[in-house]
Amino acid sequence: MLAFAALKGASWLVFSRFVGRFIDFFNVLILARLLSPTDFGLAALAMALVVVIDTVLEVPVTQALVRLPVLDKSHLDTGFTLGVLRSSAIAAIFLVGTWPYSLVNGNPLLVPVIAAMALGPVAKGFMSPAMVHFARALEFRPTFAIETISKLCAFAAAVATVAAGGGYWAIVVNFVTTAFVATIASYVVAPYRPAFSLKRLPDFAGFIGWFSSAQLVSALNWQFDRFLIGSAGNSAMLGRYAVASDIAVIPTQSIIGPALQPVMAAFSQISSNADRMRTAFLKASRFAMLISLPVCVGLSLTADLVTAILLGAQWSDAAPYLSLLALSVIPIPYFQTLYSASLALDRPSVIFRLNTIDLCFRVVLISIGFYLFAAHGASIARILVASVMAVFYIAEARRLFGLGPWQQLRNLWKVLASAAVMAIVVIWLRTGMPASDLPVVVQLIAVASAGAATYLVTLFGLGMRIALTAGRPDLVDR
Numbered sequence: 180m181l182a183f184a185a186l187k188g189a190s191w192l193v194f195s196r197f198v199g200r201f202i203d204f205f206n207v208l209i210l211a212r213l214l215s216p217t218d219f220g221l222a223a224l225a226m227a228l229v230v231v232i233d234t235v236l237e238v239p240v241t242q243a244l245v246r247l248p249v250l251d252k253s254h255l256d257t258g259f260t261l262g263v264l265r266s267s268a269i270a271a272i273f274l275v276g277t278w279p280y281s282l283v284n285g286n287p288l289l290v291p292v293i294a295a296m297a298l299g300p301v302a303k304g305f306m307s308p309a310m311v312h313f314a315r316a317l318e319f320r321p322t323f324a325i326e327t328i329s330k331l332c333a334f335a336a337a338v339a340t341v342a343a344g345g346g347y348w349a350i351v352v353n354f355v356t357t358a359f360v361a362t363i364a365s366y367v368v369a370p371y372r373p374a375f376s377l378k379r380l381p382d383f384a385g386f387i388g389w390f391s392s393a394q395l396v397s398a399l400n401w402q403f404d405r406f407l408i409g410s411a412g413n414s415a416m417l418g419r420y421a422v423a424s425d426i427a428v429i430p431t432q433s434i435i436g437p438a439l440q441p442v443m444a445a446f447s448q449i450s451s452n453a454d455r456m457r458t459a460f461l462k463a464s465r466f467a468m469l470i471s472l473p474v475c476v477g478l479s480l481t482a483d484l485v486t487a488i489l490l491g492a493q494w495s496d497a498a499p500y501l502s503l504l505a506l507s508v509i510p511i512p513y514f515q516t517l518y519s520a521s522l523a524l525d526r527p528s529v530i531f532r533l534n535t536i537d538l539c540f541r542v543v544l545i546s547i548g549f550y551l552f553a554a555h556g557a558s559i560a561r562i563l564v565a566s567v568m569a570v571f572y573i574a575e576a577r578r579l580f581g582l583g584p585w586q587q588l589r590n591l592w593k594v595l596a597s598a599a600v601m602a603i604v605v606i607w608l609r610t611g612m613p614a615s616d617l618p619v620v621v622q623l624i625a626v627a628s629a630g631a632a633t634y635l636v637t638l639f640g641l642g643m644r645i646a647l648t649a650g651r652p653d654l655v656d657r
Contacts, residue, residue, distance in 0.1 A: 198323075198326070198327050198330070199326050199327065199330045202327075202330040202331060202334050203330070203334075205334065206333075206334050206337055206338075206353060207422070207489060207490070208489055208490075209337075209338060209341065210337065210341065210349055210350065211422070211489070211490040211491055211493075211494060212490075212491050213341050213349075214341075214346065214347060214349070214350075215415070215418075215493070216414070216415040216416075216418035216419050216422075216493070216494065216497075217413075217414045217415045217418060218346060218347040218350075218418070219347075219350070219417075219418035219419075219421060219422055220409070220413070220414030220415055220416070220417040220418030220419075220421070221286065221288060221289070221292065221347055221414055221418075222292065222347050222350040222351065222418075223405055223409070223417050223418060223421035223422075224284060224286070224289065224405065224409040224414070224417060225289050225292040225293045225296055225351075226296065226350075226354070226421075227402045227405040227406055227409065228276075228277075228280055228293060229273075229293060229296045229297060229299070229300065229354075230398060230401070230402055231398040231399065231402050232269060232272055232273065232276075232300070233269065233299075233300035233303075233398075234394050234395075234397065234398035235394055235395045235398055236265050236268055236269055236272075236300075237265070237394050240258035240261065240262060240308050240311065243258070243382065243383050244258060244308070244311040244315075245311055245314050245315050245447065247382060250311070250312075250315070252374075253376060253378045253379050254308075254379045254382065255308040255309055255311075255371060256308075256374045256375065256376035256378070256379075257376055257377055257378060257379040257380055257382070257383065258308035258311075258383070259305075259307075259308050259371070259373055259374070259375070260375045260376055260377055261377075261380075261383065262303075262304040262305060262306065262308070263304055263305065263375070264304075265304045266300070266301045266302075266303075266304030266305065269297065269300050269301055269304070270297065270301055273293060273294065273297040277289070277290050277293045277294055277297075278290055280293065281293075283410065284409060284410055286414075292347070292348075292351055295348075295351045295355060296351055296354055296355065298355045298358075298359075299354050299355045299357070299358035299359075300358070302355075302358040302359045302362045303358050303361075303362060305362050306361070306362045306365045307365040307366045307369045307370070307371040308371060309365075309369035309370065309371040310322075310365055310368075310369045312369065313369065321368040321369065324364070324368060325361050325364045325365060325368060326361070328360060328364055329356070329357045329358075329360040329361040329364065330357060332356055332357075332360045333352075333353045333354075333356040333357040333360065334353070336352045336353065336356040337349040337350070337352050337353035337356075340352045396531065396534035396535050396537075396538050397530075397534045399538055400534060400537050400538050400541055403538070403541055403542060403545060404420070404424075404541075404545050404549075404557050404561070405417060405420075405421060405424075407545065407546065407549055407557070408420055408549065408554055408557060411549065412549075412553065412554065416553065416554050419494065419496050419497035419500060419554070420497070420500050420554045420557070420558075422490065422494065422497055423482075423486075423497045423498075423500035423501040423504055424500070424504050426478075426485070426489070426501055427475075427478065427501055427504035427505045427507070427508050428508055428511075429474075429478075430470070430471045430474040430475055430478070430508065430512075431471060431508055431511045431512055431515065435467045435470065435471050435511075435512040435515055442459075442463050442516075442519050445459070446459060446460075446463075446519055446520050446522075446523030446524075447523040450523045450524050450525075453580075453581075456520065456523075456524070456580060457580040457581065457582065459520075460516065460517075460520050460576065460579075460580055460582070461582070461587075461590050463516045463519070463520075464512075464513055464516040464517075464576075464587075464590065464591070465590050465591060465594065467512035467513065467515060467516050468512055468513060468591055468594050469594050469638075470512075471508075471509070471511075471512040472509060472512075472594055472595070472598045473597075473598050473601055473630070473631070473634045475505050475506065475508050475509045476505075476506075476509075476598050476601065476602050476605075477601070477605065477626075477627060477630050477631075478501070478505040479501075479502050479503070479505035479506050480502075480602065480605045480606060480609065480626075480630075481605070481609075481623055481626055481627065482498045482499070482501040482502035482505065483495075483498040483502075484619050484622055484623040484626070485498075485501065485623065486498040486501060487619045488619055488620055488623060499555060499558075500554060500555070500558050503555070503558035503559060503561070503562060504558050504561060506562050506565075507558070507561035507562045507564070507565040508565070509565065509569075510565050510566075510568060510569040510572060511565075513569070513572050514533065514568070514572050517529070517533075517572055517575060517576060517579075518530055520579065520580075521579070524579065526579070529575060529579065532575075533568070533571060533572070533575060536568070536571055537564065537568050537571075540563075540564050540567050540568070541560075541561075541564050544560040544563050544564055545557050545560040545561065545564070547560065548560030548563075573587050573588075593638065593641040593642070593643055593656065594638075596637065596641065597634050597637035597638045597641065598634065600633055600634070600637045601630045601631075601633045601634040601637070604629060604630060604633045605626055605629070605630045605633075608625070608626050608629055608630075609626060642656060643655070643656050644656075
């Protein structure tokens with residue numbers, strides 16, 4: 180019953196993110212043809228600072244409340260108060276730090292862009308904390324409605340800005356509108372009367388301490404390369420790299436991430452049973468890799484086709500970045516599963532430790548890679564970082580669940596083997612297509628269809644099935 184509820188909740192979140200990403204694709208498709216890589220580079224450099232500060236000061240209200248056995252109005256009031264304090268801190272930091280940041284990067288245009296973008300994180304702090312009731316009940320249809328409506332409104336606002344000659348401001352408008360609309364909509368679907376209180380702060384304090392530390396390191400992890408390329412390179416290079424990176428993480432952000440949100444709630448309900456947690460982690464990690472691995476590999480092998488279709492000819496130089504960065508994302512779903520399990524077990528220190536190790540390797544390897552081969556070197560370095568971190572993820576899973584490395588690899592070997600067979604078939608098909616007169620869209624559809632079919636057939640041949648267990652779908656490994 181619990182697994183089915185989690186699966187149902189995951190389906191709504193995945194569908195929500197899929198719709199959101201579908202809207203984002205149209206947004207990127209339009210903006211990429213109307214704006215230059217330099218425009219995207221300016222927005223990416225501003226966004227890097229905004230994302231770091233937003234992430235560092237994130238108050239995990241939902242994550243903290245969903246794990247509590249009993250919830251009352253005072254918990255919601257404390258969560259709301261923390262959110263408002265967060266917004267105030269964000270506003271103060273941007274007020275002080277925006278101008279020095281523009282001086283360091285030698286671009287005065289960053290000041291108004293960052294000031295406007297900061298309104299998005301400020302608005303997020305006022306979201307209705309009553310949304311947690313839906314998460315606790317594994318009911319994510321309201322989340323789907325909010326994300327879809329906010330994305331559509333942001334898309335319309337961005338298109339209107341471009342039509343009015345706003346240029347790169349369309350990217351800013353899209354970012355801010357999403358946050359404002361989502362905040363307003365949260366009160367429509369989850370009514371809440373705001374009240375200030377810190378009565379339940381002890382229920383948040385320990386969790387937020389480790390979580391915020393982990394978020395700080397995580398934000399630096401994901402934005403370090405952009406800071407480096409933006410300061411040492413040029414806006415056009417950063418624009419191509421940033422857009423390629425954003426496309427590369429689509430499998431984890433749009434599918435695996437939302438799918439694992441209800442899984443965390445399910446983990447929380449069985450966290451006291453070590454055997455059930457161990458089994459649940461194995462199933463969840465295999466599911467995450469089953470979906471994401473073929474997408475990442477396929478995206479890497481068809482990066483030139485994807486770039487040509489989505490972004491247009493002026494973005495052709497971004498294709499090599501996308502091909503490399505898609506491979507660097509492969510271990511992330513395993514970490515996302517470990518992340519959800521760690522929070523459910525009230526072990527946010529695990530996340531902090533892994534993110535700190537990641538940052539150490541990232542700073543060294545990406546700096547060396549960029550020094551030697553510019554953005555291409557940074558892309559290769561990210562693959563090396565991902566490979567090293569995969570070892571640490573396996574080691575951490577061993578500490579948490581008593582799962583040996585070979586036991587974890589046995590859990591995934593059929594997925595890995597199927598993806599390898601798929602890659603061989605796709606490479607073989609692609610070698611005969613450069614001289615083909617087929618349109619790019621037809622080539623991508625043909626290669627993607629053949630690759631997907633090969634992957635599924637190989638999985639089936641190795642004994643993996645979708646079967647009905649007690650009337651509910653389940654992944655069976657025979």
